[in-house]
Amino acid sequence: MKAVRYHEYGGSDVLRYEEAPRPVPGPGQVVVKVAATTFNPVDAGIRGGYLAQVYQISFPHIPGVDVSGTIADIGAGVQDWAVGDAVVAFLPLDADGAAAEYVLVPAESLAAGPTAVPLADAAALPEPALTAWQALFDVAGLTGGQSVLINGASGAVGGYAVQLAKQAGVVVTATAKDRDAERLRALGADRIVGYLDFTTSPVEVDGGPFDVVLNLVSTSDEETQALLGAVADGGFHVGTMVFGPENPPRGVRTQRVFVRSDAAQLAELVRRVDDGTLRIEIADRRPLDQAAAVHEASDNGRLHGKTLLIPAE
Numbered sequence: 001m002k003a004v005r006y007h008e009y010g011g012s013d014v015l016r017y018e019e020a021p022r023p024v025p026g027p028g029q030v031v032v033k034v035a036a037t038t039f040n041p042v043d044a045g046i047r048g049g050y051l052a053q054v055y056q057i058s059f060p061h062i063p064g065v066d067v068s069g070t071i072a073d074i075g076a077g078v079q080d081w082a083v084g085d086a087v088v089a090f091l092p093l094d095a096d097g098a099a100a101e102y103v104l105v106p107a108e109s110l111a112a113g114p115t116a117v118p119l120a121d122a123a124a125l126p127e128p129a130l131t132a133w134q135a136l137f138d139v140a141g142l143t144g145g146q147s148v149l150i151n152g153a154s155g156a157v158g159g160y161a162v163q164l165a166k167q168a169g170v171v172v173t174a175t176a177k178d179r180d181a182e183r184l185r186a187l188g189a190d191r192i193v194g195y196l197d198f199t200t201s202p203v204e205v206d207g208g209p210f211d212v213v214l215n216l217v218s219t220s221d222e223e224t225q226a227l228l229g230a231v232a233d234g235g236f237h238v239g240t241m242v243f244g245p246e247n248p249p250r251g252v253r254t255q256r257v258f259v260r261s262d263a264a265q266l267a268e269l270v271r272r273v274d275d276g277t278l279r280i281e282i283a284d285r286r287p288l289d290q291a292a293a294v295h296e297a298s299d300n301g302r303l304h305g306k307t308l309l310i311p312a313e
Contacts, residue, residue, distance in 0.1 A: 004017055026075050034100060035119045057094055124156065142170055149210040152176075162174055213235070213237045
C-alpha cells in the first residue's frame with residue numbers, strides 16, 4: 001500500500017510518500033480502508049521529536065491520528081463490527097497512523113461514521129472535537145449557566161469548543177482574528193474579542209471573569225500567569241499547549257489536557273453531526289501524497305483551518 005512515513009525525527013522534509021506493508025489485524029483490532037485522515041498540530045510535534053518523552057514511536061512511522069473509512073479486515077475477538085462498516089476513530093498517538101491507504105485500529109476506539117456528511121469529512125471530527133469535549137467537560141466540569149473564554153478559537157478545536165459550550169447553555173466569549181469573527185458567531189459565540197493585551201496583568205477581557213478559560217494558544221509563562229486573572233475565583237484554566245503555574249491564587253485550578261480516545265464520546269459527537277447540531281468545518285482537501293507540503297505550511301504558519309488528506313482511489 002502507499003503511505004506517508006518518516007524514518008527519523010525532523011522537519012517536513014523527512015516525510016516520504018512510499019510503499020509500506022499493508023497491516024494485518026491482531027486480536028481486538030480491525031483494518032480500516034482509509035477514506036481520509038487529517039493534519040493536526042500534534043502530528044508535527046511528534047514528527048519533530050518534541051513529544052518523544054510523551055509518545056514513544058518506532059521508525060518508520062506513519063502520522064495521522066484521525067481516521068474515517070470502512071472496515072476491510074477484522075481480527076480475532078472483535079464483535080459488533082463487520083467488514084464494510086463505515087467508521088471513525090481517534091488512533092493511539094504512539095502507533096502508526098492513518099496517512100496511508102489502510103490502518104490498524106483498536107476495535108475499542110471505533111464509532112460508527114456519520115451519515116449526514118461524506119465519510120471522508122468525518123476524519124475532521126475525532127481529535128479536535130474530543131479535545132474540546134474533554135477540556136471543557138471532563139477536566140473543567142463546565143455546566144450550563146457558566147461562562148467560558150476560549151483563547152485562540154479560530155482553529156478546529158476552538159470551533160468545536162464554541163459549539164459544544166453553547167449547546168451546554170454556556171455564555172461563550174472567543175478571541176479570534178476579524179476574518180473568523182462572523183464564522184464563530186454563527187457557531188454560537190456570544191462575544192468576539194481580538195487578541196488579548198498581555199501588557200497588563202491580569203488580562204482584562206469584556207465579559208470576565210470567566211468560570212473557565214480554555215487556552216488553545218502557546219502562551220509564555222508570563223502570559224499564562226496574566227491570563228489566570230481572567231478566571232473567576234475557584235474557576236479553571238485549561239490549556240492544550242501549556243501548563244499553568246503551580247499553586248495559582250484565589251482557588252483557581254489549572255491543568256493541561258492530553259486528549260484520549262473515547263468511543264462513547266466520539267459516538268455522541270457523531271450523533272450531533274447527524275442531527276445537525278454540530279458542524280464539521282473543513283478548509284481544504286488535499287491528496288495524501290501532498291502531506292509533506294501540508295506539514296511544511298503548518299510549520300511556517302500558513303495553514304488555516306482543518307485540512308483533509310485523502311488517499312488516491
